[in-house]
Amino acid sequence: MRTRRLFTALAVASLTAAMAAPVAAHPGQHGPTEGHLLGPGAWGDLQLLGKADLTNTDDLIADVAVDPRTTYAYLANWGKATCDTNRENGDPDAGAYIVDMTDLANPKQIGFIPHSQDSRPGEGMQALQIDTKFFNGTMLVMNNEQCGKNGRGGVSLYDVSNPSKPVKLSEHFGDRANLARGDSNDTHSAFAWDVGSKAYVVMADNFESGGTDVDILDITNPKRPRLIREIDVDAEYPNLVQTNLGLTEVNLHDMVVKNIGGHWVMLLSYWDGGYVQLNVDDPANPTLIGDTDFNHPDPQLLESTGEARTAEGNGHQAEFTADNQYFIGTDEDFAPYGATNFAITSGANAGSYLSVPVPGSTPIVALADDKLNGPVVYGGYGCPDSAPIPTPASIPGYEASLQAGEEKIVALQRGPTGDPSAPEPACFPGDKAHQAALAGWDAVVFVQRHGGTENPPFCGSGGFVDAVVGVCTNHTAYHNMFGTPVSFTYPDGPAIGTVGERIEATAAFDGWGYVHLFSNQVDANKKFAELDTFVIPEAMDPAYAVGFGDLSVHEVATDPNDPTRAYLSYYAGGMRSLRIQCSSPNNCELVESGGYLAPSGNDFWGVETFTRNGKTYVAGSDRDDGLYLFATGP
Template sequence: MGRQRRRTSVLVAAAMVLLGQMWAAGSVSSHPGQHGPTDGHLIGDGAFGTIDLLSVERLTSTPELVADVAVSPDGQWAFLANWGEPDCAGPEVGGQTSPDAGAWVVDISDLSDPQQVGFIPSSQDTRPGEGMQVVTITTPRFSGDVLVMNNEHCGKNGKGGISLYDVSNPRKPVKLSEHFGDRANLSLGDANDTHSAFAWDAGAKAYAVMVDNFEAADVDILDITNPKRPRLIRELDLDRVFPGITQIQLGLVQIFLHDIVVKRIDGRWVMLLSYWDGGFVQLDVDDPANPTLIGDTDYTNPDPELLESTGDARRPEGNGHQAEFTADNQHFIGTDEDFAPYGATNFSIASGAFAGTYPSAPVPGSAPIVILPDERLNGPVVYGGYGCPDSAPVPSPSSIPGYEASLATGEESIVVLQRGPTGDPSAPEPACFPGEKAHEAVLAGWDAVVFVQRHGGTENPPFCGSGAFVDEVVGVCTNHEAYHKMFDTPPFTPPWSYPDGPAIGTIGERIEATAAFDGWGYVHLFTNDVTSGKFAALDTYAIHEAHDPAYATGFGDLTVHEVATHPQDPARAYLSYYAGGLRALRIQGGDLVEVGGYLDPNGNNFWGVEVFVRDGRTIILGSDRDSGLWIFEDVG
């Protein structure tokens, strides 16, 4: 059960203690079965507080196959993203394997007995994920319900952009357009990858906004008045167009768009953007081709959650992931997604001419350094290239003459892999996630990976991407300067040009790295009143295990993922909390108070969450990455 903040009133706090004793969520054990014996999983006793479980429609037995969930405007249908098998193969439908990934169509008219009735396949080597939405569009060019799906590469034939389907009859979806987006990167042969998207009907016209994976700071806005012929009408980098949202003084410089919602508020269309270390930003999009800034949020230092749990002053999380307005538009709630409970706080080159300390950061999804027996990563490094599945093969430690013999007691075999490739003429293959690189390293026999900031990267601390890890392997990110100095390969300071770095298989210097606990991600409550261009933070919330070092490993991912606010009750919201389960919150006196949730005796892994009202009942949909659709009711 998540903890409440200290500002909660005495009466509410006392009531919550009593309820907590009654609920006894039981989430204090590590269950090794759901993600394999190394990851473990937080387990519970099922439903507690105001939440009841109504039913489950199991769509897969493959771990981490399910992504986002969307619900039709009439609350009768659910659509769940199939993120694609590790080899990008889809599930069997009607005895045949569907191409790659796509979306399951589930009839939820009977909430106690949901039924999968169809599957919408994505293009070959292409997968949806974060950007599932169903919106009613009524324009002079189209009338009906439109399913919005993002597209990301999952193989050499992958395609990007967004795809739009007419799902007015969900049993017979009709493709309206596919893979439309920013085509600036012509080397891809198609639109840039899109991680998320959101569409809205503005009356005579309709629009969509997208996350551009390859121009990460961009906000790409489309006119979809005719969804068969989308048009790109505006691209803008918020930090360039509206300077000042980057909190460089706090070291928060991973600036990119991750998620978006748009809502009609007080007579104007307002876009709420989750801009990672840029926080949460609001734009006036009455004229979507010419957005104007309303305001943004700042992260506070020290970190409000970690300060309470440890008493230490730490840099704030700064991972603005997703947000929604409350029903009365008086507040908005944002989630910070942080997969790295241990920050890489010390990274050094321990030998050679450039011995010294260099900037570093954890790689979200990789195992923390503290799983190593001596809680220290150390040993000589070897350059392994880019390490993507289509890149030049990562060499094995045994193939490097003299390398294994050079390892001292307590040292690890460490391969160095660059982020990318993007823009390297000698490596035309597509870029990939760090988890995919790490998997190639594990297959080659390496103990750990040092990832290197992209060619020309300027983030400080460095950023090497995140996600797609399938192995428990230690990963640390350092900057491009340290990469050159680890291998004594000039130039040692920017600018760098291709060819870049040593030959694959080159042995470099010894490195040492240690880490310190800094907690998982959590939830923010903001007032929606803007003062001098800023929205004030009112409260934060986290499940107590998320800021307890005892739960840093072996219990699954304990960061929050998404929030869904109640469409009618401005005080209620629901969280998909990965291994922390489903959580229900109330806003009480400016505080976020947990009032219920669900955590299965076999564990959960919730990615998406949606809420709607049917016949006066509050229904919550959760997409469990390892199983499928879970349907709940808030009976509070």
Template sequence: GQHGTTDDHLLGPGEFGGVDLIGSLEISDVEEGLISDVAVFGNYAYLGRYDSASCEGPESGGPDGGVYVIDISDVANPVEVGFIRAHQDTYVSEGVQVVRVDTPTFTGDVLVMNQEGCGKNYKAGVTLWDVTDPTKPKKLAQNFGDFTVDGQRNTPHDANQTHSAFLWDVGDRAYLVSVDDEEASDVDIFDVTDPKRPRLIGEYDLAALFPQILQTDSTLGLNEVFLHDMVVKKIGGQFYMLLSYWDAGYVVLNVTDPANPTYVTDSDFTNPDPEALESAGIVVPPEGNAHQAEFTLDNQYIIGTDEDFDPYAAGVTRESGQVIPASPGSDTPTVPQEGITGETVFVGRACPGDAAVPPGGSGTQIAVVERGVCTFTEKVAAVETAGGYEAIIIINREGSDACTAGFGMSAEGGVPTVSLPRDIGFSLFDAPYDDAACLAATPGAGLAPIDVGAVGETVTLSSYFDGWGYVHLFDANLNELDTYAVPEAHDPACAEGCGDLSVHEVATSEVDPSIAYLSYYSAGFRVIQIQNGELVEVGGYLDPAGNNIWGVQVFESGGKEYVAASDRDFGLYIFEYTPVNATP
């Protein structure tokens, strides 16, 4: 099957409910995890090429990242017709979009590509292409973005990494908003009226500008606050930006004047977690993770998707009895539910070239590592090489986007690993902490004033099942009305062995305000309907060999609505939804 082996993920019946598989295309050089987002414009679909096996090097001679161009004029028989390369060591993730731009300085179809790095030669930011003729793309602007971090000019003079981007045309002008991966001022807005000459007109830290977006209950530990994705829509003559701001929830701003955005409303996460309570009868705090959202066709509702790749939540219990929420590593062993109790040992930054990590001593010891400079995986590997540690705690670095904030970790290794805010890490060793100095510092430049090998508090790491990421239904004021998840997502038996059961993205129907389409990773493609203020599943598709669905996008062809979905391990699917009780 297109998902590789049939082990460790869900297998499906194919079509169910009102969904029909109309067409599909396996990308010519596909490999596991290669395909990212999908966009559709006119007779073409565009698939992002993500972090390939050769992206970091050594080079294979093929492209690293970019966008595949697919002719879908015959929706039943898509054809791969081109590829638009990103820079070497650079890949494309969430920010794939095509928009018709018609301004006094440019008329044409513009492809948006976000840019993130996978090797030392990467060039980040955003790149724009003229795809008025998708078979003959013309570069408009390459690797533009914000060239500063916390007001300091980047050296070398490269744009910050960008996880997503969205372009909108207001008539005489056009604008683009992008996610700045590298600083707290992560909402970057550009004037792209002339897409050959993008101009930064504003960058905003929403937590500082609009502190009311932060979770009202500070005890929940929802402090990973950053922009992940956004859309802009014209409603009643005004332009509104809907931002998915991770642990701050979903936020709506008025961006009719993009240089002066104003606050409209935001959501809070319900405590206890409503979907875990409804699906599994378990009482747990919410995990946060506002990932992506869209307005419904009639603007009466907002549907948001929380991405959560770990069905277990972690915590660190201190000698005082205080429990600190912690974020587990993405690919490290789950902390056992019986817990790990041991004394903490500070081992430094644990990067190549730093002082060697001292081996663990007698008894149970937990290594405390400082974030920064090298990857989380390299830090975990250094601790494993030293030996003698039962678990790892990584504390946050300095910088305006760090310090007391929590953070997730893309980390691989064989030792349970969790993260904690910097101030908590300092207090484990009775080290003085200055938050103002931490926020003002250059990211990763300073080292914690703790001796390598210092022994701190005895703590207990523990975990509990809280399920995978799921879907929220809000009214137009972002009051939560309902939630939805596939049934396997809150079944402890599917905590392992069923694949990634988090929802990823939502695309709302452009013909029926009650219908929305979901990309659901290993749970495939799902269709939900708003019925009496609740989300009800009405159809879907899960391949008999399994799926890994990332992106989802509605489009019209021949007077019908279709849905394009990108499978990370395969390529493109095209679906049509017809209500089961509809008249043929």
């Protein structure tokens, strides 16, 4: 297998020049340019046509959806990571912007669909035509994730046949197994499909992540959605997970459904479980078609650095090519430095413990000595509605005990989930880190709650708004840091404010997330072969690991008119265009053919393709701006 990272000579020269000479940022675009990769504008076969600035608040925009039969786009207002409202900058609370793209050079916002209080859409935006006996028109599908005490989950459906007058069909429908929280479980993403007389939507169930997290609703009558199936993919279809490589964080992140050869095929992006295909001709009774494995050693790290290390997994989103011969998957990874060594360095339980990075946190190498070390204080759960995190100064003798080069470190537990002493909702690790930063802590040791993945641990990801160093370790280490008996039942752990042992953690570079090309022909073992990978060069260069924005790929959209082309939203790496070049069906490579990166930088979250007069166009959502529209070259 060969990997390619093609970048035109002109683009390289322009990019280098742009990085050498900072450019003033315009309002709503990132702020200081030193924190973002700067670009030359458009190159190759992508041309910028127009854009719609929708917000004055950074990190506000999420997914983009395009109505395939009209000239309208919908962009998710994701809301601030801290769950605050956006009104101080004139932005509405979470919901969806409606944009008229009749004039591709001058798209205009014409409306806004607000979400319920403390509920926000993100990955799950989709506009499609539905034609059943109960509904005929354009439907907008949106996920709901809770962000605050009044948040509600599930999926929301709107009639946008007349985009200037959207009509709510239903909201917050989903799996209501977690009735203690009063509503449907959080839904991270959603995808709907129309089979003729019936229509369905599949959702990623956040609450049951790692369990029955594939929820399928019958939305034939969109005013009365009905849950018809929950699937625990790993349990129902064994041997999907490469536990021998330590790839054990299994959960549904995204999905698409497409009619291929007369059969409805669901393509699930199943994080460490890889990319999984199910036959959903009968959505209530799916059957396994096959899945992918992550190659060992990691092919991009091996090529870029010569290191033979285990692949990280992180299967995030995927799409089939127009001819269904291939599919392309994107692995999202916000942690270019893996936490490879974590140790308790004092007390009776001194020794090494398993650890992982916390995606979105500041890597350990940002510290002057490339090392996180010092005594740890227990701060509880650390969510906005949790018991307050104590300040370092409030802990008697703590600051005086710090030695040269040590940091003020607070330990925060993942959750809360199921803890009778903490009924408040769980939150992102970034929410916890924000509370820690406000209290005056330098770094956070996130610890896995009991009942979560212990080896390797996982403490969640995302939501970071502060430059806080973070590392995640397991529940056993949590108890041993504070000298309490190792327990996996409530009540649990030390009192908030307890001073524990000293810890030390270091990290090694392992790159950002990248792209996979797979054959869509399953073998006798129900496996799809990986044919190639792609990554932008900066993503595998330690020089760009800190200070240039997130250089992970996020999403892919394939060209509906050309099976050899695809487009990537690459966060701070911009928008990228790829071609699939094959000398034979199983000897193919991904080659960059164009892209766009603004002189002041970008932060692209979503990407969608659409056709007008037989020509393909690309819509991208920039987290700090809004909608970008691109033409594609020959």
